Amino acid sequence: MAISASESLQGVLADVSKEITEHLSIIGLGPEAVDRIYQCFVLTTKGGNLLRGRTVLDTGFILNGHDLSPVQSEELAVLGCLIEFFNAAYVIWDDIMDGSSTRRGQPCWYRRDNVGMIAINDACILKSAIYFTLKKRFRDHPRYLDLHELFDEAALRTELGQHCDLMATAKLLKPGRFTWDQYEFIAAQKTAFYTFYLPIAIPLVYLKLTTAKMLDDVHRASTLLGLVFQARDDFLDVYGDPSVTGKIGTDIQENKCSWLSVYALENCNNDQKEVFRKCYGSSNDGDISKVMKLFRDLNVSEAFHDWNKAMSAKIDAMVEEMTDVALKEVLIAFLSKYNRDPRRTLVP
Numbered sequence: 620m621a622i623s624a625s626e627s628l629q630g631v632l633a634d635v636s637k638e639i640t641e642h643l644s645i646i647g648l649g650p651e652a653v654d655r656i657y658q659c660f661v662l663t664t665k666g667g668n669l670l671r672g673r674t675v676l677d678t679g680f681i682l683n684g685h686d687l688s689p690v691q692s693e694e695l696a697v698l699g700c701l702i703e704f705f706n707a708a709y710v711i712w713d714d715i716m717d718g719s720s721t722r723r724g725q726p727c728w729y730r731r732d733n734v735g736m737i738a739i740n741d742a743c744i745l746k747s748a749i750y751f752t753l754k755k756r757f758r759d760h761p762r763y764l765d766l767h768e769l770f771d772e773a774a775l776r777t778e779l780g781q782h783c784d785l786m787a788t789a790k791l792l793k794p795g796r797f798t799w800d801q802y803e804f805i806a807a808q809k810t811a812f813y814t815f816y817l818p819i820a821i822p823l824v825y826l827k828l829t830t831a832k833m834l835d836d837v838h839r840a841s842t843l844l845g846l847v848f849q850a851r852d853d854f855l856d857v858y859g860d861p862s863v864t865g866k867i868g869t870d871i872q873e874n875k876c877s878w879l880s881v882y883a884l885e886n887c888n889n890d891q892k893e894v895f896r897k898c899y900g901s902s903n904d905g906d907i908s909k910v911m912k913l914f915r916d917l918n919v920s921e922a923f924h925d926w927n928k929a930m931s932a933k934i935d936a937m938v939e940e941m942t943d944v945a946l947k948e949v950l951i952a953f954l955s956k957y958n959r960d961p962r963r964t965l966v967p
Contacts, residue, residue, distance in 0.1 A: 631696040636660040639748045659741045663707040666723035671818045672699030678949045679822035701749045708745035724865040765824045773813040780809025787876040802881045811845020847930045853877035874900030
């Protein structure tokens with residue numbers, strides 16, 4: 620079995636989507652509505668690198684001694700698809716709440732023709748599809764409840780991280796609360812848990828290989844990876860090329876509690892803080908230019924590259940210190956997939 624499974628996962632995504640929409644037809648949903656939901660499932664999971672879904676399959680392969688039965692391969696692929704549904708749902712909601720225009724180089728789902736705010740309900744259906752499929756495919760699995768609870772926990776944590784993120788956007792979180800503790804909480808909840816912890820924990824649970832120490836190690840590693848992942852995303856929002864990242868950055872306009880804003884506030888003088896207070900969170904081009912000048916004056920880009928270099932070394936050391944050989948291989952494989960994604964390439 621090849622552990623690079625993008626094409627395989629795409630096929631399983633299509634199969635699971637059809638299985639769900641066939642059920643919708645059986646319970647009486649009209650053909651136009653069924654077809655629209657199927658298109659939503661296909662289009663909102665298309666265009667990405669399926670990092671989370673592939674990680675489920677790759678992790679299971681490594682943890683099971685580089686050998687999976689056909690049934691195990693299929694079921695892990697299905698679980699990987701469910702994380703992609705999870706991601707698609709929360710991306711739809713996130714894009715609406717942030718007022719984003721593009722995602723993966725295409726218009727956001729809610730900005731497409733004949734979609735609009737129906738997208739909110741589309742995301743609800745994507746999330747419900749997770750639990751329908753879990754019940755249909757895994758209710759007789761001895762770890763069914765554990766798998767269900769992992770998705771429940773991921774949902775709560777993602778929503779808590781999003782809540783704090785949106786408080787900043789709504790200016791309910793004042794700049795004085797743009798602290799490293801606040802930022803790290805948002806990154807851990809909104810990014811780390813479902814992007815890093817969930818895709819590794821699911822195969823551990825499915826294969827009945829969990830120990831308290833292993834889950835603790837995975838959580839510790841995931842929290843660190845999630846922080847770096849989110850910080851790089853913040854940097855690319857401001858300094859990245861939209862033709863490469865696939866989205867137009869709006870963190871400054873949206874008053875985001877980002878790595879850049881926290882660093883700037885920690886290092887600016889009183890006059891610079893006043894500029895930040897007046898201009899950050901504004902959509903006015905002149906205000907955005909003043910924030911960008913403030914970032915230049917504070918050498919934010921250089922500081923980020925130094926921080927990223929130090930954190931990359933910390934990640935390498937953490938992986939090297941892993942005592943579980945299989946888990947170490949899992950993390951190395953994950954980092955390899957992540958680092959090959961051109962959308963994550965940092966500009967000088």
